[in-house]
Amino acid sequence: xxxxxxxxxxxxxxxxxxxxxxxxxxxxxxxxxxxxxxxxxxxxxxxxxxxxxxxxxxxxxxxxxxxxxxxxxxxxxxxxxxxxxxxxxxxxxxxxxxxxxxxxxxxxxxxxxxxxxxxxxxxxxxxxxxxxxxxxxxxxxxxxxxxxxxxxxxxxxxxxxxxxxxxxxxxxxxxxxxxxxxxxxxxxxxxxxxxxxxxxxxxxxxxxxxxxxxxxxxxxxxxxxxxxxxxxxxxxxxxxxxxxxxxxxxxxxxxxxxxxxxxxxxxxxxxxxxxxxxxxxxxxxxxxxxxxxxxxxxxxxxxxxxxxxxxxxxxxxxxxxxxxxxxxxxxxxxxxxxxxxxxxxxxxxxxxxxxxxxxxxxxxxxxxxxxxxxxxxxxxxxxx
Amino acid sequence: xxxxxxxxxxxxxxxxxxxxxxxxxxxxxxxxxxxxxxxxxxxxxxxxxxxxxxxxxxxxxxxxxxxxxxxxxxxxxxxxxxxxxxxxxxxxxxxxxxxxxxxxxxxxxxxxxxxxxxxxxxxxxxxxxxxxxxxxxxxxxxxxxxxxxxxxxxxxxxxxxxxxxxxxxxxxxxxxxxxxxxxxxxxxxxxxxxxxxxxxxxxxxxxxxxxxxxxxxxxxxxxxxxxxxxxxxxxxxxxxxxxxxxxxxxxx
Numbered sequence: 001x002x003x004x005x006x007x008x009x010x011x012x013x014x015x016x017x018x019x020x021x022x023x024x025x026x027x028x029x030x031x032x033x034x035x036x037x038x039x040x041x042x043x044x045x046x047x048x049x050x051x052x053x054x055x056x057x058x059x060x061x062x063x064x065x066x067x068x069x070x071x072x073x074x075x076x077x078x079x080x081x082x083x084x085x086x087x088x089x090x091x092x093x094x095x096x097x098x099x100x101x102x103x104x105x106x107x108x109x110x111x112x113x114x115x116x117x118x119x120x121x122x123x124x125x126x127x128x129x130x131x132x133x134x135x136x137x138x139x140x141x142x143x144x145x146x147x148x149x150x151x152x153x154x155x156x157x158x159x160x161x162x163x164x165x166x167x168x169x170x171x172x173x174x175x176x177x178x179x180x181x182x183x184x185x186x187x188x189x190x191x192x193x194x195x196x197x198x199x200x201x202x203x204x205x206x207x208x209x210x211x212x213x214x215x216x217x218x219x220x221x222x223x224x225x226x227x228x229x230x231x232x233x234x235x236x237x238x239x240x241x242x243x244x245x246x247x248x249x250x251x252x253x254x255x256x257x258x259x260x261x262x263x264x265x266x267x268x269x270x271x272x273x274x275x276x277x278x279x280x281x282x283x284x285x286x287x288x289x290x291x292x293x294x295x296x297x298x299x300x301x302x303x304x305x306x307x308x309x310x311x312x313x314x315x316x317x318x319x320x321x322x323x324x325x326x327x328x329x330x331x332x333x334x335x336x337x338x339x340x341x342x343x344x345x346x347x348x349x350x351x352x353x354x355x356x357x358x359x360x361x362x363x364x365x366x367x368x369x370x371x372x373x374x375x376x377x378x379x380x381x382x383x384x
Numbered sequence: 385x386x387x388x389x390x391x392x393x394x395x396x397x398x399x400x401x402x403x404x405x406x407x408x409x410x411x412x413x414x415x416x417x418x419x420x421x422x423x424x425x426x427x428x429x430x431x432x433x434x435x436x437x438x439x440x441x442x443x444x445x446x447x448x449x450x451x452x453x454x455x456x457x458x459x460x461x462x463x464x465x466x467x468x469x470x471x472x473x474x475x476x477x478x479x480x481x482x483x484x485x486x487x488x489x490x491x492x493x494x495x496x497x498x499x500x501x502x503x504x505x506x507x508x509x510x511x512x513x514x515x516x517x518x519x520x521x522x523x524x525x526x527x528x529x530x531x532x533x534x535x536x537x538x539x540x541x542x543x544x545x546x547x548x549x550x551x552x553x554x555x556x557x558x559x560x561x562x563x564x565x566x567x568x569x570x571x572x573x574x575x576x577x578x579x580x581x582x583x584x585x586x587x588x589x590x591x592x593x594x595x596x597x598x599x600x601x602x603x604x605x606x607x608x609x610x611x612x613x614x615x616x617x618x619x620x621x622x623x624x625x626x627x628x629x630x631x632x633x634x635x636x
Contacts, residue, residue, distance in 0.1 A: 330441060335478040338438050339492035339544065340466035349491065353482025353527070 017310060018246065018276045021091045027054055027100055030093035039092055042272045042304060044240055047211035049185045050131035051094050051159040056101045059126065059134040059158070064106065067121040071114050072146065076104045079135055083107065086137070087163035088191030088217055095189040095215070098159030101133035108148070112141030112167065119364050120148045126156030129183060134160045138174075142167035142195070149367060151177045152186060160188040166198040168222070173201045175362060179374075180209035182238065190216040194225035194254075203362055204231040204260070206241045207374055213242040220247065220254040220283070229258045231273075232358040232371075234378055235301070237266030245290070246276040249283035258290035261358050263351050265378065267300035273323075274306045279316060287317040294325035295354050297347070348379045386453055386469060386551035386584060388414045388437075394447035395429075395436045403444065406432040408609040410448070412586075414552055419578065419585040421595060421620060424606030425628040430588045431475060433606075434556040437586075438472040439465050452552070467496055469551030473541040473558050479529040485540065486524035489547060496548050513546045517573055534561035542573035545583075552584040553577070559594035571597030592624040607631040 022029060033040050033052050050056060066074045077083065084105050090096040108122070126132060140146060150162065166172055178186055186209050192200055206212045218227045229245045247256040262271050273292040294303035307321035328347060336346035352375060362368050395407040406429045414420055422430050435443045437450060439462040450457040452468055460468060480488065489510065494500045501509075514523065517539045529537055538558055545553055555574065559567055575598060577583045587598060595617070603619040605612045605628075612631045613619065 329478075331478045332480050334438075334440055334462060335474070335480065336488075336492075337462035338466055338472055338474075339488075339548065340463050340495035341491055342463050342495065343461075345491065345495070346463075349483050349488070350480065353480055356482040 018278045018308070019248065019280070023089050023091050025085065025089050025096060025099050027093065027096045030096055033093055039244075042242060042270070043213065044211060047185055047240065048094070048187075049129075049157045051157060051185060051187055052097060053131065054097065056097060056131040056133055056159060058102055058104070059124065059132045063124065063126050065121070065123040065125070066106075066108075068108070069116045069118050069120060071111060071116065072120055073109045075107050077107055079103055079105045081105070083137060084135065084163070087165050087193040088219060090161070090189065091217070092189070094159055094187045095161055098133040098161050098187070098189070099135065101159070102135035102161070105135040105137050108136070108138045110140045110144045110146045113143050114141065115145040117147060119366070120146060121151065122148065123151040123153065124156075124158065125154040126158060129155055129157055131157040131159065134158060136160070137163045137165070138172075139165045140167055140170035140172055143169040145171045147173040147364060149175045149177065149364065151179065153179050153181075155181045155183045157185045158187070160186065162188060162190040164190065164192040164200065166192070166194045166200060168195040168198060170195060170198045172199075173363065175203040175205065175364065175367060176214065177367070178204075178206040178209055178212045178214070180212065182208070182210065184209045185211045187211075187213045188215070190214065192216070192218045192227070194218065194220055194222060194227060196222040197224040198222070199226045200228070201361070202227065202229045204243055205371060206231075206233040206235075206243070208239065209241070210238060211240045213244075215244045215246070217246040218248065218256070219250065220256065221250040223251045224253050225251070226255040227257075228361070229256070230358050230361050231260030231262070232355050233260075233262040233271060234355070234375055235262065235264045235266070235269035235271050236378065237268045239266070240270045242272040244274045244276070247278070247288065249277070249279040249286045249288065251283060253285040254283065255286075256288045259358060260292045261294070261355055262303065263295045263297060263355060264301035264303055265297045267298055269301040271302075272304045274308065275321070276308045277310070277319070277321070279311045279313060279319060281312040284313060284315040285317055286319065288319050290321045292323045293354075295351060296325065296327050297351065348376070351379055352376070386416045388470070388552045388584065389449070389451040390433075391451070392448040393433070393436065393445065393450065395432050396444045396446055397432065398442050398444055405446070406609050407436070410611060412604065414584045414586055416551060416584045417578070417582045418602065419587060419598060419600045421587045421589060421600035421603045422606060423589060423592075423603060423620070423623060424612075425632060426590065428606040429609040430606050431556055434472055434554045434586075434588055437465075437470060437554055438462065463495065466550075471545055471548060471550035471553040473538075473545055473553065473555040475556040475558075475560065477529045477532075477537045477541055479527070481527055481530055483528050484524065485526055485528055488528045489524070489544065492544065493547060509547060513543055516546075516576065517543055518569055519543065535563070535566040538562060538566065538570050539573075542570050546573055546577050549577075549581050550583065552586070554586040554588065556588045557590065558587075559589055559591065567594060568597060574598055592620050595620050605631060
């Protein structure tokens with residue numbers, strides 16, 4: 001794929017299919033952001049805080065903590081390197097702005113055949129609220145196995161591109177945590193390209209931030225690859241969380257499973273989930289399922305949920321989607337309260353149970369415990 | 385010694401099409417240690433009585449009283465009723481995804497007793513109660529009622545009855561959908577709770593089958609929201625032979 005592809009499309013025609021969206025690393029190929037564009041229609045644009053400007057700053061080495069096992073290496077390379085862009089290139093303006101403004105790229109290399117169960121940690125904590133760009137490239141050599149946590153904390157305005165490249169037979173458990181404090185904006189585009197028979201587990205956890213938008217796009221262009229994309233979020237007053245997972249089935253016999261669950265606990269909280277799955281004509285034997293569920297704990301919160309499934313071949317193993325947003329189930333509450341459990345505790349149980357289904361997929365004890373603790377703290381007082 | 389008094393109870397069910405009156409003046413008194421069977425044809429108001437005692441939000445008491453040892457039950461929230469000593473074994477237990485049986489039972493026990501049970505004692509009690517009900521030990525790791533068979537759901541209800549030790553329990557068609565073995569196991573559980581805790585039992589059933597295992601002191605027949613007849617265990621035998629036709633003709 002060329003580094004600087006041109007916008008493919010004629011003007012004024014609405015984009016119909018996911019694969020025909022313009023792709024480019026150049027900001028000028030994308031118009032100024034407008035609400036009329038589908039991809040920006042929900043976003044509170046005033047909270048972008050400059051991430052769509054032509055020139056923004058850049059995250060520096062000292063704002064990132066990297067903790068890796070001995071066999072796994074990290075280095076900063078010049079973003080003009082041929083390596084950059086191996087997993088994908090931007091499909092929207094904010095991603096292109098981050099791409100162009102990150103002059104250096106942080107590369108994490110897992111050597112071929114290297115297996116480690118220890119979680120590798122990349123923690124991003126910006127030292128100011130200036131709009132900044134960051135580019136990370138994670139590569140796993142053939143038949144390697146790794147677990148990685150990309151954690152975002154503190155207060156910041158971050159435009160981020162993350163590339164994940166899995167070699168043949170490689171396995172990665174990847175978690176991106178958005179634990180921002182009030183006053184933060186984060187737009188992260190994450191591209192993954194999977195080698196033959198490789199497996200990616202991609203988990204998005206969004207707990208804080210005024211605007212958090214994560215767009216994980218997974219390209220399945222080698223046969224037999226499998227991706228599981230999970231997401232869990234808890235949105236309070238002042239939070240806007242948007243998740244747009246995209247799976248592009250190109251090769252034969254690939255499997256994808258997408259499941260996001262969120263709870264909204266404060267008035268004004270807004271979450272958006274748009275799940276795109278494209279099964280191309282070549283993707284014979286595809287098996288895919290996507291699901292999003294939202295639980296609204298209060299009046300005045302809003303959850304948008306849009307599953308999109310495009311199928312260009314009938315020769316598939318399975319394809320389905322489900323989406324539902326609802327309030328507390330009165331019958332569940334009645335059942336728990338009929339056993340003496342007070343309303344507040346009953347609601348906590350139900351919410352924790354609801355989110356737990358995803359949390360237990362993380363399979364990193366430290367992260368799970370921290371998350372459960374954070375959720376419990378957040379749910380204090382719900383229902384009272 | 386506990387007494388549950390139901391006086392002149394009128395109850396409507398709240399539906400999208402408006403309220404519909406189901407119970408039209410019920411009087412019943414249940415004391416600790418007594419077993420009352422409530423029988424009647426479908427739609428006679430048996431389950432409505434069960435839900436009204438427990439405080440289900442879809443049922444509205446329009447007239448009458450429910451008192452537990454003189455305390456006004458209708459003034460209590462659902463959880464307060466349970467903590468006061470009332471228990472409803474549900475006909476259709478509700479799934480609670482992501483909440484394990486173990487976590488649920490411990491939370492409920494803590495709520496009822498007002499303090500967390502001592503771990504060693506609790507684990508022992510749980511193990512004994514489960515083995516009595518022929519439940520596998522890995523049952524506690526499953527999510528509440530999720531994927532349970534009909535028999536498992538009812539056993540899980542009786543497990544709660546035995547562990548939470550209420551004063552008065554209402555069993556709403558606990559026998560429905562059970563095969564003979566499961567019916568026997570579940571009935572043994574009810575009899576244990578009755579004997580060990582001097583439990584007062586309101587046994588709601590459409591069929592007399594369960595009364596072969598749980599012997600009622602009193603039998604009440606509900607027809608069209610009213611008590612049509614009351615008697616002892618012999619009344620159940622008569623219903624076994626004659627069915628409900630006699631009452632339905634009379635009320636028609």
